[in-house]
Amino acid sequence: MQERVPYSLLSILGLGLALIYVPIFVLIAYSFNASSLVSVWGGFTTGWYTQLLHNDQVLDAAWLSLKIGVVVSTCAVVLGTLAAISLVRFRKFRGRLLLTGMVNAPLVMPEIITGITQLLLFISMLHVFGWPHRGFTTIVIAHIAFCTAYVTITVRSRLMMADRSLEEAAMDLGSGPVRAFVDTTLPGIAPALASSWLLSFTLSLDDLVISSFVSGPGASTLPMVIFSKVKLGVTPDVNALASLIIGAVGVCVVLAGYLMRRGERLRLQGIHASDV
């Protein structure tokens, strides 16, 4: 594959990357702008960041979003992994087509439709059973539903590649099927579980549309607060908040990618070592 890449192609690549990154860098630069007018550079300040630390509305929303994210991604990884195992390991069972449809559908469903329909269900459930009250619980349930789909797709493809001979060997040696799976296949698909947990966490943390529909009074997630602030106009503290989020996510993703790659390399080395 190594040969000279034509300059025309490289320049389009550069243009595309610039389109993706320039707005983000501009945003980060503005977050240090002392002037609250966006057009004027008023000198360097970290004032917007300190102001953010005293903004209870933003802090509460961030805390709520983080709590939701952790609960959602943990539940979604469990449910999604079970769904992936069902689809890969059990060739035939009643409801297989239904399950396949339900894990694929959220990927193509416009968020706004999922949000509306789920809200309607929650309202009538509250009417009939007195549960769930709109807020934390309903947002968690709604997020789990679409995150499970992403987890299933990720884990399924990994599980299909997994070598079953180790698991069969363990079963021949007397392990039960669950024990054999946990001892042999689970470590192999662990990277997929970790990355789908991260994916669910960011999807949940980022969701605006579904949360806005299913949430109730008093429960505003971070994207909901940001959206209402942005709609009202330019607020310099949103720049600071956005830079913090983008920075944190960027560091986490690069770090996670590095750790996963290293883990994979060590695992492969271990396998090769045991071959010899």
Add this chain to the structure above:
Amino acid sequence: MSLRGDWLERNGKWFIIFPPLAFLFVFFLIPFAYAFRISLADTALHVPPYTDIVSVTTDGHINLSLNLGNFKYLFADPVYALSYLYSLKTAFFSTLICLALGYPMAYAIARTSKSTQSILLLVIILPFWTSFLLRVYALEGVIRENGLLNSALLWLGLIHAPLQIMRTTTAVYLGIIYSYLPFMVLPLFATLEKLDRSLLEAASDLGSPPWRAFLDVTLPLSMPGVIAGSMLVFIPAIGEFVIPTLLGGPDNLMIGRVLWDEFFGNRDWPVASAVAIVFLVLLVGPIAVYQHYSTKELEA
């Protein structure tokens, strides 16, 4: 023991299958059935703001009143049809532009060395992990009247008055392309990377000029990536709410925005449900059929 063991062997798998199946059934599928039911109800002034379509009358008869008026209303009021068509059009053209920009990008990445590839891919994926909402907001900082783009163009002397980009159709297109470009590049890269280069050499040995080899070999072989990338851009773009709301003007009435307003502004839940159901049938039906056949083809 053996009896219990047999039972576990035969039914143990349901401990694995049941939780996700039941959860998604109750919280993903039933809501759609429910929305369908409400779309047949009337608006009411109590909470929840719609009438029950099934009611028991005082003499014990069950009364079913279906109201097709919501669906009729959708076809009578042109705003729904127009916003749906407008969403289709916007999604279609932004997908085309993404393809035109993403294809050369993926092609260039596929031709670099393996180590450069992994860095470039990380650079492309990274923004996908950061907040979508914040990226749309960041774009506003560049294209607003006193933003970076206008300042730069004014400073270069290319324009004499700031361009009005915000609240226009251009801004909506820019927003969609900016947000979804990575979704186009990644599947394209995946197919272009696997491309067998010896086919291109064979084409050139047989006298094909590079552009001809591209059209005859590369393009047809990368079609799966083109289709996958286009779907990944087109589908979310058509239901897009954030971009037309934050960047678009009053003319950019995409269906997502209409639905949102209908729901939160007018509080007309039956009509909003009807819009959702029609949207679902018009959009998701064909996609499901398409997916069904494309996975069949893959498995075959």
